[in-house]
Amino acid sequence: ALWRARLHYERPTATLTRPRSAELLGHVRDVMNAALAVGGTSFDSLYVNVNGESGYFDRSLDAYGREDEPCRRCGTPMRRRPWMNRSSYFCPRCQRPPRLVS
Numbered sequence: 674a675l676w677r678a679r680l681h682y683e684r685p686t687a688t689l690t691r692p693r694s695a696e697l698l699g700h701v702r703d704v705m706n707a708a709l710a711v712g713g714t715s716f717d718s719l720y721v722n723v724n725g726e727s728g729y730f731d732r733s734l735d736a737y738g739r740e741d742e743p744c745r746r747c748g749t750p751m752r753r754r755p756w757m758n759r760s761s762y763f764c765p766r767c768q769r770p771p772r773l774v775s
Contacts, residue, residue, distance in 0.1 A: 674700040676736040681768045682761045688771070736762040
């Protein structure tokens with residue numbers, strides 16, 4: 674959803690305007706609905722539905738897991754940044770980090 678909204682993961686939420694917040698929420702809903710429609714994302718055999726079937730949304734991911742692959746919007750190689758025990762994936766061109774205010 675952040676990739677679709679062109680927002681960097683370091684952007685403080687307090688700096689989002691109401692329209693930008695609404696836009697992001699719309700993208701979150703779209704991503705969740707699309708993921709649910711294809712059974713979610715199954716990264717390994719432990720993530721299956723009650724019938725033992727894997728989800729296929731990982732084929733539609735725009736940012737996650739696409740390090741060094743071209744951004745689907747601009748072609749810039751995607752980047753990965755570790756964060757705690759997870760990682761954030763983003764396009765350095767489409768999702769610029771926020772400017773520091775001095």
